Each structure stands twice: as structure tokens, then as C-alpha cells.
Amino acid sequence: MKKYQTYQVEQEHQSLTVEQYLKTVLHYSGRKIQKLTRLKGIFLNQRPVFLQKKLKAGDILNVLVLEDRTYGVTPQEGTVDILWEDSKVIVLNKPSGILVHPAGQTPRGTLANYLAYYFQEKGELLTIRPLHRLDRDTSGCVVFAKDAQTQTLLEQQMHDGRFKRTYLGVVQGKLDPPEGIIDLPIGKHKTKPNRRAVQEEGVKAVTYYRTLKVFEQGLAGQGEALELSLLELKLESGRTHQIRVHLAHLGHPLLGDRMYGQRSSLIARQALHAGAVTFEHPQKGIEINVQAPLPNDMKKLFCPEDLEF
The missing domain is CATH 3.30.2350.10 (Pseudouridine synthase)
Structure with missing residues (x-):
């Protein structure tokens, strides 16, 4: 069953094209928009729409939710110290002595491997998306996004x-x-x-x-x-x-x-x-x-x- 996210166009975004709305308001990447177009996953007022279509206030835009298909790393049982979590973000307390994500000759035994196992045990298939890294021997807060759009929005916050x-x-x-x-x-x-x-x-x-x-x-x-x-x-x-x-x-x-x-x-x-x-x-x-x-x-x-x- 496909899932869609629904957005109502506000007055301030009137006259934007569908593509401009996706990029500037929803912060979708060009690659993600291309994928949505290929999958016919964008609807305006319950009808398929072209990217250059101009929007009006009150329009309803439905966008296909692109679900993850892989964790991106091998799930491995290990301890995760959860500092904060909701449906969009999880913040872990990394101990010293381990990497945040697999690299080089270290494909396992990282915080990302342990987080993938945590999601797997909960029955959730979510690609592991760390927003930043810590050195192996640095401890403390590491933030992970639970979906691609959340990652994009948080990366923008890092940039500005x-x-x-x-x-x-x-x-x-x-x-x-x-x-x-x-x-x-x-x-x-x-x-x-x-x-x-x-x-x-x-x-x-x-x-x-x-x-x-x-x-x-x-x-x-x-x-x-x-x-x-x-x-x-x-x-x-x-x-x-x-x-x-x-x-x-x-x-x-x-x-x-x-x-x-x-x-x-x-x-x-x-x-x-x-x-x-x-x-x-x-x-x-x-x-x-x-x-x-x-x-x-x-x-x-x-x-x-x-x-x-």
C-alpha cells in the first residue's frame, strides 16, 4: 500500500511551480524529485501533475512517501544509549572507542550497525543517516535522521x-x-x-x-x-x-x-x-x-x- 504526504498550498506560495514548491518549501532534492516523477508519485488535487504547473492557494499536493529498502549497513547486536527519539530523529550517546559509521577496514562494530539492529528488532526498515560524525575516541551526542527529507532539512540547519x-x-x-x-x-x-x-x-x-x-x-x-x-x-x-x-x-x-x-x-x-x-x-x-x-x-x-x- 503506497503512502502519500499531503500538503495544502498557502497564499504565500501561490504562483510557484510544483517543482519550485518541492524544492524551496519541502526541500526535496533534484534527485528525489526525478525519482518521484518516474514513479508518478506527485498529484495535485487528486490528479497527476507536471512539474511546471503553477500552484494556487488552497491547492492540495499529494507526494508519494519513498520508503527505505535497506539499512545501508549490516545490522549487528550492540548497545545503543538513546538520549532522545521520535518518529523523525534519534539522538544517541556514542561511547569512545567506536566509529559512528563503517569506514575502510571497519565494516562492523560501529554505532550505525548497532542502530540498524535496534530498528530491525522494532520491525522498522530505516536507512541509517548520521547527520555528523565524531572521531573514534570522542564520546557524546550523535544525531540520526529517520528519513531522507528529515536529513535534508537538518543538513540545511547545519549549513545555516x-x-x-x-x-x-x-x-x-x-x-x-x-x-x-x-x-x-x-x-x-x-x-x-x-x-x-x-x-x-x-x-x-x-x-x-x-x-x-x-x-x-x-x-x-x-x-x-x-x-x-x-x-x-x-x-x-x-x-x-x-x-x-x-x-x-x-x-x-x-x-x-x-x-x-x-x-x-x-x-x-x-x-x-x-x-x-x-x-x-x-x-x-x-x-x-x-x-x-x-x-x-x-x-x-x-x-x-x-x-x-
Whole structure:
């Protein structure tokens, strides 16, 4: 049984063609419109319609719902920590140590594989659509769209800055000034292909940082304490390794970052956590704010009173 989505044309959209309405109001891609046309899946006032037909206020447009046919990854049983979910979006809390999506020599054991299994167990066939990635050893919020249109709408929010991500990171030392903007272009490292670096010919990258707390942490077997800073970090752009590269360039790499800093006896990975994500719900239009609790390996860096900020 085919399913259709119904839309009533508002006065402000009068005189748009069907194609213009699909692209600008419903945010359908050109490829999706072509597919709908091939499947004869667009009706105006219960009749098949050409894409160049002009609309009038009050017209009823019925558009075929293109259902997913594959998960896009192999479903695999594993733990998914659900922070928020409805019929359009699901937000997961990714643990450190796994990838968001299969890549290279890692076709299984990723958050996407586990999410596909979760949907499979619920009897839902939904292609896995992550809106963004986190590095393997970064924990926290990852947003997935449950259908292609939701993905398009959320990607548009990412493009125009309405989709906001907030990170928590721990660095050694104290940043001066304690709050600021890092506006430095990032490109591929010239000799190390897996790394990124600040480069004049790189792409624009902007990171906002704010020091939340400066504290000391003693090192086992050593007399002196280590000065650490807990930072709140927000991205205007989303380049590969952006936060890690920017902080290392300032001389304050993330604690435990083996690629851009050095190993630490205090934590076995870079101390970076995607603590919150905020976006406009693609269907309801309301602001959604989701938070991921600080994981235990970062919590143990602090005394309880250090977390009061």
C-alpha cells in the first residue's frame, strides 16, 4: 500500500511551480524529485501533475512517501544509549572507542550497525543517516535522521548555523585569554596523511571556546599536581579534527590526545565529549536540546566540586 504526504498550498506560495514548491518549501532534492516523477508519485488535487504547473492557494499536493529498502549497513547486536527519539530523529550517546559509521577496514562494530539492529528488532526498515560524525575516541551526542527529507532539512540547519553542537574538553594548562575565538584555516597535513593542520591554504574553520573551570590533578607517583582546564567548545564549522587541531595549535592540546599532543596516565583517549546538541525539529518547528552526561573516564578527572560550574 503506497503512502502519500499531503500538503495544502498557502497564499504565500501561490504562483510557484510544483517543482519550485518541492524544492524551496519541502526541500526535496533534484534527485528525489526525478525519482518521484518516474514513479508518478506527485498529484495535485487528486490528479497527476507536471512539474511546471503553477500552484494556487488552497491547492492540495499529494507526494508519494519513498520508503527505505535497506539499512545501508549490516545490522549487528550492540548497545545503543538513546538520549532522545521520535518518529523523525534519534539522538544517541556514542561511547569512545567506536566509529559512528563503517569506514575502510571497519565494516562492523560501529554505532550505525548497532542502530540498524535496534530498528530491525522494532520491525522498522530505516536507512541509517548520521547527520555528523565524531572521531573514534570522542564520546557524546550523535544525531540520526529517520528519513531522507528529515536529513535534508537538518543538513540545511547545519549549513545555516541553526544546528548547534557543544563540546566539553580538558586541556593541560590555562588558556589566555580564558574565552575567545579560534579562526584559523585547516587543511591536510603535508607529510602525515591521517592528520590535519592549520594551513593558510586550508578551509575556513572557526571554534569558540570558554574556560569553565581551572583545577589541579595529582599524578600517581609524582609530587606535583597538573594544572588542567575544562573548556566549553562550539563549532561554527565542522572540519575533520577541528577542535583537536585548533587547541594543539594554541599549545594546549586535549589531554590524552596521542595524535596532536601526548599520552596521559589520567585518561586513555583524548578528553573530548560532545555534550549537547540543539536543533529545530524538522516537522514541529520547536527547539530540541539534547544533552549527553559526562562519561566516567572524564568525570574521574575532577573532584565533585570541580563539576559545579
